[in-house]
Amino acid sequence: MTNKTRSVAIVGAGPVGALMAVYFANRGWNVHLYETRPDMRLPENKAKIQNRSINLALSVRGLTALKGTGLALDELIMKSGLPMRGRMLHIGREGQLVSQDYGVHGECINSVDRAKLNEDLITAAEALSNVHVSFNLALKRANLDKGTLELENKITKEVVRAEADLIVGCDGAYSAVRNSLMRYVRMDFEQEYIPHGYCELSIPPKIGADGKPEFAMDSQHLHIWPRHKFMMIALPNPDKSFTVTLFMPFANFEAIHNEQDLMAFFEEYFTDAVTLIGKDFLIKEYFKNPKGSLVMVKANPYHYKDRCIILGDAAHSMVPFYGQGMNCGFEDVRILDSLLSEFNVKSTKQGDSDKSLEQALQAYTDRRAKDLKAICELALYNYTEMRHGVTSPVYLMRKKIESWLHLLVPTRVIPLYTMVSFSNRPYSEAYGRHHRQGFWLGVAGAAVGLGTAAGLVLAGWKQRRQLRDVGELFKAAFLNAAHSVQKLVQ
Ligand SMILES: Cc1cc2nc3c(=O)[nH]c(=O)nc-3n(C[C@H](O)[C@H](O)[C@H](O)COP(=O)(O)OP(=O)(O)OC[C@H]3O[C@@H](n4cnc5c(N)ncnc54)[C@H](O)[C@@H]3O)c2cc1C
Structure with missing residues (x-):
């Protein structure tokens, strides 16, 4: 019996499909990547392609999967990535x-150009001799038992x-x-549109x-205008503009029907942005x-026998407020690859x-x-947190305590965002840990x-009697509390 090289048909040359093609090619499979859109790298097609966002935030999970290709794709993508070290809130x-x-x-986290990232990944996949990419082909249906696909040109x-x-x-x-x-x-499947x-x-x-x-605002932040029921965000681009959503x-x-409605709305909620835009x-x-x-979109299971699997947004489309959709899709690829190794x-x-x-x-x-x-x-x-929570004193207090404790006991208390x-x-x-x-x-x-409270009462009492330093007592009370918490979490 002759052993034939396995073939994989990857449907969709978005970020996840293109990365998956590189991973399968690295494993020695014959890879065919099918994409319904025209080749986005050709200048004549650029204007035709409607992307879901202009830039997106790439973080550790995405970078780890890019690095896992062994082709330094993380470095390639990060050449034009802009690091953002925090949120800049535009309050009031x-x-x-x-x-x-x-x-x-x-x-x-890093602001990257979505189209460029996708183009770079397709180019990296296509450069491998066992990858073939076809554009303008849309899958209509597949027979999973026979392993056949029907696509429309x-x-x-x-x-x-x-x-x-x-x-x-x-x-x-x-x-x-x-x-x-x-x-x-028997797939459990859920699709829900949020009202936003x-x-x-x-x-x-x-x-x-x-x-x-020059950048019109600080470029090392993801800017947020939290307005409780809605919000606006802005991420920097290499050409020194910001994409605002x-x-x-x-x-x-x-x-908002006309220019007057729009300007009245923006003047009321985003006055500083009007000047910037x-x-x-x-x-x-x-x-x-x-x-x-x-x-x-939620689905389960994600596979059928040894014939089919879905990854990325096809398996789990999420709202974009944690900046994780693509990062998670890249992680899908890395995890699938590690399971292919684990099961030899x-x-x-x-x-x-x-x-x-x-x-x-199955695993x-x-x-x-x-x-x-x-x-x-x-x-x-995270949508509630970004548009509302970030301005609440309780949230800010929790963040502060969490950060202190993270510094104090770094392996015991880790902020969710981290x-x-x-x-x-x-x-x-x-x-679960959060x-x-x-x-x-x-x-x-x-x-x-x-x-x-105890510190203040004591301080008042001592002040009357000995005029001791209130600050010292306050500090001691706080350190005592922090010490007992440290003991509790250990
Ligand atoms: C406003 C917004 C902001 C976002 N910001 C972030 C962020 O900051 N960070 C982050 O990690 N994620 C972000 N996301 C999520 C991210 O865009 C997605 O998770 C990611 O694009 C998923 O990649 P994918 O390859 O699975 O799917 P897609 O990007 O949707 O790619 C699917 C590909 O398949 C092709 N295709 C579709 N149907 C067929 C067919 N029948 N036959 C052949 N080809 C087909 C499509 O043309 C497309 O090229 C954001 C999303 C939105 C909407």
Whole structure:
């Protein structure tokens, strides 16, 4: 019996599909990547392609998966990435600035150009001799038992047929592979639109004293205008502009009918942004740019036998508020690859008794489901935090205590944002730990409160009797409280 090299058909050459192609090629498989859109690297196609956002935040999970290709793709992408070390809040009408660092050790997330990242990954995949990329081909349906795909040529409308040992769906939130997969497995499936949508705007560079373009705001922050029921954010771009995204309920978008409505709305809520964007440019962009919807998709299982698996948004589309959608999709790729190694899946099938691939895909569904559920929930939770929580004194107090404790007992107390964005710790573990820490932080908060009150009472008493230094007592009370909390969490 001859052992044939395994073939994989990856549907969707978005960021996740293109990265998956590199990983399978590295394992020695024959890879065919199918993409419905035209080749985005060709200048004539650039204007035709509508991306979901202009830039996005790349963090540790995404970088780890890029690095795992062994092709230094993390370095390639980071060449044009802009580090953002914290949030810059624009509070109130006038936009008073408040900086909140993301990590206590200066950790950064990175603003990257989505189109360039996708193009670089397709180029990296195509450079490998065992990868073939086809554009303008949209999957219509797949027969998973036979391993056949039916695709439509978007230009000629012809039907093209293809075959593969394994079909991998990386075709986004409205996945055609997932639709086929549903016919083969009892898939639990949920799709939910949140009532909020988004509109992209931009802040152009300002011209500096030397006549060169400069950032109009601090470029090392992700800027947020939290307005409780809605918010606006801005991420820096290498050309010194900022891409601004306004997130708000569709009802608010629909209430803006004309220039007067728009300007009244912006003058009321985002006064400083009007100056930064420029009134005419704001009007032009707001009415020209589409208002996108935000969908959440949950599915389980993610695979069928040794025939098919879905990854990235096809398996778990989440709201974008943790900046994790793509990072998580990249992590899917890394984890699938590590399972193929764990189950010793070879690039050739070792006879009919070779169940290694099926076992690896089953392990993926079994191990990944709780993490994907957790990050979808965290992403939704973070919307409330970004548009509202960041301005609340209770939230700020918790953050401060959490940061102190993280410095004091770094392995015991880890802020949620650090676990999600600056580590590869499983999302479900981060989620569980955050809840457990919440209890101890409550204890710490109460201890600090009691310590402070006790300190003040004592100070008042001593002041009358001995005029001792109130500050010293206050400090001692606080240190006592912190010490007892340290003991509790150890
Ligand atoms: C406003 C916004 C901001 C975001 N910001 C961030 C962020 O800061 N950080 C982050 O990590 N994530 C972010 N995300 C999420 C991120 O965009 C997605 O998670 C990511 O694009 C998913 O990648 P993907 O390759 O799985 O799917 P997609 O990017 O959707 O790519 C799917 C590909 O499949 C192709 N395709 C679709 N159907 C077919 C078919 N039938 N046949 C062939 N090809 C097909 C599509 O053309 C596309 O190229 C954001 C999302 C939004 C909406």
